[in-house]
Amino acid sequence: GESVGLHLPTLSVQEGDNSIINCAYSNSASDYFIWYKQESGKGPQFIIDIRSNMDKRQGQRVTVLLNKTVKHLSLQIAATQPGDSAVYFCAEKSGNNDMRFGAGTRLTVKP
């Protein structure tokens, strides 16, 4: 069936560097995408979202890019900080259907 998946299960970056977390989706009907951050012992926390009529959306230190041609989503974190260490999930939604999550990428920030 359709699924949302991540390219890399782990990512390690140096503090201050930029991080890029990637996600592939296969449901061409998906029209809403969300990135979540999950820290140990907590529920997923909303970071940023993007609708399918957009290619790029920026937040505070984060940017989400959507490439519908290749069904690819990425999350860019600028000047990565130790507090950014967490598991990051992409999720996709189609209409009023349920929200489906990717496998997650663990980001580790080295001081």
Add this chain to the structure above:
Amino acid sequence: KAGVTQTPRYLIKTRGQQVTLSCSPISGHRSVSWYQQTPGQGLQFLFEYFSETQRNKGNFPGRFSGRQFSNSRSEMNVSTLELGDSALYLCASSIGQTRGDGYTFGSGTRLTVV
């Protein structure tokens, strides 16, 4: 404003028992979704309730059920517990009226089946 509240935070049950978990959404949110999170399977969708009606359902056996009350609070029940049901159960609430509504998650209930 208060976030999504899940109770209890931790639960230990014996195989064969049943369990009920509770989720209180953000005030004004009418949609509640439930997810099971395990290291091996990640976040898997269980079901979604909107205005007391089940709107979407994932691929879980009938032992997993839920309901939503008129105040939007939701419960999920797992009967005849199996060891593999050990997981973090998360609920997420949203306004639920448009496809782009953001979902806010609770901290989850950690269920351990022994």
